[in-house]
Amino acid sequence: MEKVLRLASKEDVLIFGKSSCCMCYTVNLLFQGLGVIPTVHEIDKDPEGREMEKALINLGCKPPVPSVFIGGELVGSTNDVMTHHLTGYLNQLLKPYQTMMIS
Numbered sequence: 001m002e003k004v005l006r007l008a009s010k011e012d013v014l015i016f017g018k019s020s021c022c023m024c025y026t027v028n029l030l031f032q033g034l035g036v037i038p039t040v041h042e043i044d045k046d047p048e049g050r051e052m053e054k055a056l057i058n059l060g061c062k063p064p065v066p067s068v069f070i071g072g073e074l075v076g077s078t079n080d081v082m083t084h085h086l087t088g089y090l091n092q093l094l095k096p097y098q099t100m101m102i103s
Contacts, residue, residue: 035098
């Protein structure tokens with residue numbers, strides 16, 4: 001769990017995903033559409049990926065990918081992200097990290 005939390009604390013917006021995960025790709029595109037380019041850490045390409053996946057599950061992410069951290073804080077998995085997006089809360093969370101112009 002230490003590695004997950006360390007990586008999350010170093011990045012403004014971090015998505016833990018897997019290279020073959022279509023929902024990870026979708027969440028990444030959503031963030032880009034909201035003016036944020038997140039850091040994506042593909043756990044299937046990390047030698048400690050299995051331990052990281054277990055840590056994400058222990059943190060409450062079910063499924064474990066995509067798992068989103070904003071400002072070092074866990075937002076959750078796809079359902080959490082989409083719920084926050086639909087209520088407008090996601091945009092508030094991302095506002096300090098928006099670097100791209102939104103049309």
